[in-house]
Amino acid sequence: MEFRGASAYDHEDFFSNYMKRRGRKDSPNNAIEAPIIYELIGDFQNKSILDLGCGDASFGKDLLSQGASYYTGVEGSEQMVSAAKLNLNSESGTIYHENLETYSFPSNHFDIVTSRFxxxxxxxxxxxxxxxxxxxxxxxxFVFSVQHPLTTSSFISKQAGDKRGNWVIDDYFLEGERKEPWIDQIVVKYHRTIEQYFRGLTETGFRIDDLREGSPQRERFSSDAEYKRRQRIPVVLIFSCRK
Known part of the structure; x- marks a missing residue:
């Protein structure tokens, strides 16, 4: 089956398997991306935060518990929205069941906008x-992460399974739709180069303060083997921008 946007997470088996993977210590979300996101966001005490594609809002729960003034999550998956509302359970947080393309963004409202994968x-x-x-x-x-373009350019190397041992990089400068075999399904994503992200941000008016490619740190992995595997190719691209 083929899924677009957040629809994959409304498929029961996909949702369950994803949540198990997401909770692993060695997952790129936990071992690589999360520490950088927190570093680049910096001080969020008494800040209002908009999280685009918030998933189960565990990020929002953490931000509010550490002093954020208000958290707004936008999520397209009905199952994720249900999990987010249960997880958040806070008068200082709101979850909208909306796609990122259809959500009505308020003007001049938030201190921080973030989006993770x-x-x-x-x-x-x-x-x-x-x-x-x-x-x-x-x-x-504006601080956000995406899959690194080196990994989204081609998914040929995933034909043997989700856990790649080698990576084929092809059609890198061909921007557009890609179909990724992931968790026993086909998920549609969109590939673009680092330069295309950069130009899109700067032409919008953002000043780019930092860019990270998720250099792995040994202490965040449970084994030498997984740490060494993650040293082979970047799996995350993170931008920190300012209005």
Whole structure:
């Protein structure tokens, strides 16, 4: 079966398997991406935060428990929205069941806009970047992660299974739709180069303060083998921008 956007997470088996993978210590989300996201967001005390593609809102729960003033999550999957509302359970948080393309972004409203491994599901990032820009207060931050373009250029090397031992990089400069075999399904994502992300952000008006490719740290992995495997190719691309 083929899924677009957040629809994959409304498939019961996919959702269950994803949540198990997401909770692993060695998952790229936990071992590589999360520490960088927190570093780049910086001080979020008393800040209002918009999280695009918030999933189960465990990120929002953590932000609020550490002093964020208000958290707004936008999520397209009905199952994820249900999990998010249960997880958040806070008067200082709101979850919207909306796709990122249809959500009505308020103007000049948030101190921080963030998105974690969600924007590669969106075909029109220019419009999304413009919406994020207008939703931010002056000097507000936009911090987001996507799958690294070296891994989304081609999924030929996943034909043997999800856990790649080698990576084929092909059609790198051919921007557009890709179909990834993932968790026994086909999930549609959108490939674009680092340069295309950069130009989309700067032409929107953002100032790019930092860019990271997720250099792995040994202490965050449970085994030398997995740490060494993650040293072979970057799996995450993270931008920190300011309005």
């Amino acid at each position: 969600a924007i590669h599901y969106i075909s029109d990032i220019r419009s999304l970047f413009q919406n994020a820009y207008h939703a931010l207060k002056t000097n507000g931050k």
